Amino acid sequence: MPVEKIDLRSTQSxxxxxxxxxxxxxxxxxxxxxxxEVRCFEEQIGKKQLSDEKRKVLTEVLQEQYQSLDKxxxxxxNITELANPQTYTITxxxxxxxxxxxxxxxxxxxxxxxxxxxxxxxxxxYHFVPVYWMASEDHDFDEISYxxxxxxxxxxxxxxxxxxxxxxxxxxxEVLEAMPEQVQLFEEAYRKxxxxxxxxxxxxxxxxxxxGVIVVDADHAKLKAQFVSVIKDDLLHSTANDLVEATNKExxxxxxxxxxxxxxxxxFYLQEGSRERIVKSxxxxxxxxxxxxxxxxxxxxxxxxxxxxxxxxxVMRPLYEEVILPNLAYVGGPAEMIYWMQLPKVFAHYETTFxxxxxxxxxxxxxxxxxxxxxxxxWTNEDLFKAGEDLKSEYLAKYGEKAMxxxxxxxxxxxxxxxxxxxxxxxDASLKGFIAAEHAKAAKGLxxxxxxxxxxxxxxxxxxxxQIQGIKDKLFPDGGLQERHDNFLNFYINNPDFxxxxxxxLDAFDLRMHxxx
Numbered sequence: 205m206p207v208e209k210i211d212l213r214s215t216q217s218x219x220x221x222x223x224x225x226x227x228x229x230x231x232x233x234x235x236x237x238x239x240x241e242v243r244c245f246e247e248q249i250g251k252k253q254l255s256d257e258k259r260k261v262l263t264e265v266l267q268e269q270y271q272s273l274d275k276x277x278x279x280x281x282n283i284t285e286l287a288n289p290q291t292y293t294i295t296x297x298x299x300x301x302x303x304x305x306x307x308x309x310x311x312x313x314x315x316x317x318x319x320x321x322x323x324x325x326x327x328x329x330y331h332f333v334p335v336y337w338m339a340s341e342d343h344d345f346d347e348i349s350y351x352x353x354x355x356x357x358x359x360x361x362x363x364x365x366x367x368x369x370x371x372x373x374x375x376x377x378e379v380l381e382a383m384p385e386q387v388q389l390f391e392e393a394y395r396k397x398x399x400x401x402x403x404x405x406x407x408x409x410x411x412x413x414x415x416g417v418i419v420v421d422a423d424h425a426k427l428k429a430q431f432v433s434v435i436k437d438d439l440l441h442s443t444a445n446d447l448v449e450a451t452n453k454e455x456x457x458x459x460x461x462x463x464x465x466x467x468x469x470x471x472f473y474l475q476e477g478s479r480e481r482i483v484k485s486x487x488x489x490x491x492x493x494x495x496x497x498x499x500x501x502x503x504x505x506x507x508x509x510x511x512x513x514x515x516x517x518x519v520m521r522p523l524y525e526e527v528i529l530p531n532l533a534y535v536g537g538p539a540e541m542i543y544w545m546q547l548p549k550v551f552a553h554y555e556t557t558f559x560x561x562x563x564x565x566x567x568x569x570x571x572x573x574x575x576x577x578x579x580x581x582x583w584t585n586e587d588l589f590k591a592g593e594d595l596k597s598e599y600l601a602k603y604g605e606k607a608m609x610x611x612x613x614x615x616x617x618x619x620x621x622x623x624x625x626x627x628x629x630x631x632d633a634s635l636k637g638f639i640a641a642e643h644a645k646a647a648k649g650l651x652x653x654x655x656x657x658x659x660x661x662x663x664x665x666x667x668x669x670x671q672i673q674g675i676k677d678k679l680f681p682d683g684g685l686q687e688r689h690d691n692f693l694n695f696y697i698n699n700p701d702f703x704x705x706x707x708x709x710l711d712a713f714d715l716r717m718h719x720x721x
Contacts, residue, residue: 207709208585209716212566215589217685221460222538225545226563226715231458235451235545240562242326242713245532249292249330252557254530259287261426262528269421272402273409278416282333286418286530290330293418294319295525296535296564297337300368300400301348302360302379303390304407307694308537308564308687310706312336313408315535315564317415319712332532333418336408337525340369340401340423341515343472343479351691352681358382366477367515369401369423385697411703420529423474427528428511434523434554435471435507435514439482439489440500442468444519447549455546463543466519474515482514522547526556533560535712565710567718568686569695574678575721577671585719592676596669603665618643 212218212226225232228239237251238244266283275283285291296312304310313336320332342348345368350359360379364371376394380386389410397403405419422428428435437443448466455462472479473491481492488499498506507514516524522544525531534544541561551558568588570578581587587595628635681689696702709720 205705205709206721208719208721209714210585210719212715212717214586215566215685215717217589218538219542221542222563224460225541225561232460232545235455235548236561237548237558238560240533240560240713240715242322244560245323246327248532248557248560249327252292252530252532252559254289256287256289258430258528259289259530261430263287265424265426266418266420269405269419269424270409273406275409276413276416279409279413279418282331282416282418285331286333288331291333291530292330293333293335293529293531294323294533294535294562295335295337295420295529295531295559297339297521297525297540299339299342299344299348300404301351302376302400303351303353303358303691303693305348305351305691306688307569307690307692308566310411310692310703311567311687311710312535312537312564313412313417314703314707314710315562315712317412317417317707318565318710319533319535319562320416322712334412334416335529335531336412336417336419338369338401338404338419338421339521340404340421341367341472341474341479342369343367345371351693352689353691353693354384355681364477366479367423367474369399369404369421370476371400373397373400373403387693387697415707422524422528423512423515425510425512428514430528431514431516431524432507432511434520434527435511436504437554438470438520439503439507443553444470444523444550447553448519448546451546451549460542462546463539464518464546467517470517470519472515472517474513479515518543519547519550523550523554523556526551526559527554531559533562535562535564537564562712563715565712565714565718566685566687566716567706567710567720568679569706570679570719570721571695574675577675580668581672581675588679588719592673595672595676599668599672600665603668 213223225236238248263283263286266286270279270283286293294316296316298309298312299305301309313334316334316336320334323330323332343366345362345364348368349361350357352358358379360376362371362375373394380391380394389407392410393403393407397406401421401423405421408417408419445466445468448464452462452465467481468484469482471482473482473494473496478494480494482503483490483492485497488497489503490497522534525534534540536544541563544561548558581599583595624639628639679686692702699705706720710718
């Protein structure tokens with residue numbers, strides 16, 4: 205498929221903080237490790253080590269989690285290969301949005317797949333495994349409960365609480381039945397899998413299994429057991445909080461606004477139907493919104509007995525990931541890149557290698573029908589990202605009557621009244637206010653004439669202006685980037701090869717906007 209690329213700054217859709225990272229601004233260099241470039245991965249491999257024991261536990265957990273799935277040969281091989289010291293992962297993570305959520309979910313996973321292929325070609329002595337880390341312990345259901353398909357919002361209603369990965373798929377039948385047509389992929393995922401984590405693993409495996417993508421659900425006692433020392437340190441000393449606060453001050457001094465803020469304790473207490481903050485009290489620890497209380501001795505014993513009950517928040521989740529995976533790079537969106545840059549001091553304290561931060565691919569997908577409409581306007585790629593009103597004004601300026609603009613007349617009017625005011629000053633200074641008022645009336649009259657002329661021009665070119673607005677609405681739903689709004693089913697339903705086309709079109713290490721036609 206034809207792919208063109210433009211600089212992200214040209215899209216006017218990204219923060220200066222993120223763009224400065226892409227541009228390698230010197231002020232940000234202390235806040236991350238190696239650059240997201242292929243040449244840097246050899247050094248990163250030298251830095252990253254994971255013990256044989258941790259690799260063994262990881263493969264055992266994955267074999268358990270995949271036991272009921274039909275696995276491709278490459279997925280089975282990748283799980284086994286994770287026990288090999290020469291094997292490394294490239295990881296992306298995301299919430300368990302129903303039906304995959306926004307389109308960039310697909311772009312995230314495509315980025316890790318393609319990154320692994322590029323790295324394998326460059327470093328053939330190593331094996332690289334693409335990983336999707338499920339945010340199965342997240343409890344913000346509102347953020348994952350809906351998706352947008354063909355201009356309609358489809359939403360899942362449920363009263364379930366706690367970690368969303370544990371949610372039963374009850375109630376998703378209603379969403380499936382409201383779909384414009386049956387999609388077998390999600391029929392299988394939501395009608396036959398027990399919970400949301402199992403369903404997400406199923407559809408990611410169906411979409412990307414042939415590419416060897418491994419889905420990791422870190423909500424597991426064996427994996428959490430490797431994090432016990434960090435959990436205890438956070439409970440006792442609030443180390444991460446102090447380090448993140450110090451980093452935030454440094455960022456703010458450089459003029460950058462932090463993405464996340466730490467807490468005294470950066471863990472939740474996780475039970476069935478509940479994920480609540482752990483807070484310090486006068487006599488120990490309490491679990492927010494419950495009657496549960498622990499003394500210091502009791503909570504440390506609880507960590508030893510049930511590490512799976514301690515769920516990391518956004519500050520500790522990145523560290524947890526890097527403790528249990530042989531990971532070289534994290535692939536994420538702009539906000540994720542920023543909050544990872546708040547964490548290097550935390551990684552250094554816990555003697556854990558900080559990963560390369562690789563921004564996910566960004567893309568605008570233009571199907572044939574929309575492209576046919578675009579062809580008549582001759583827009584550049586940069587023009588696509590202009591505001592709709594600006595594009596309309598440019599069109600009218602190019603094709604409308606030149607008389608529509610009264611800028612010259614306004615200037616002439618100003619000169620006439622300036623001259624009148626000058627003459628009046630020599631005759632009767634009191635006329636100055638009267639002349640100014642008459643000027644204002646005349647200027648208002650010209651303004652009204654200009655509006656009428658513009659309205660007449662717009663009516664004359666109504667079809668073209670409507671087409672401009674229609675294209676903008678299609679490519680930029682609700683005025684935002686397509687990838688942050690539309691679900692991939694907008695394209696997949698009519699094009700079952702959509703995911704394959706995306707994989708073939710994106711370049712993991714090209715940090716520009718991909719325009720895919």
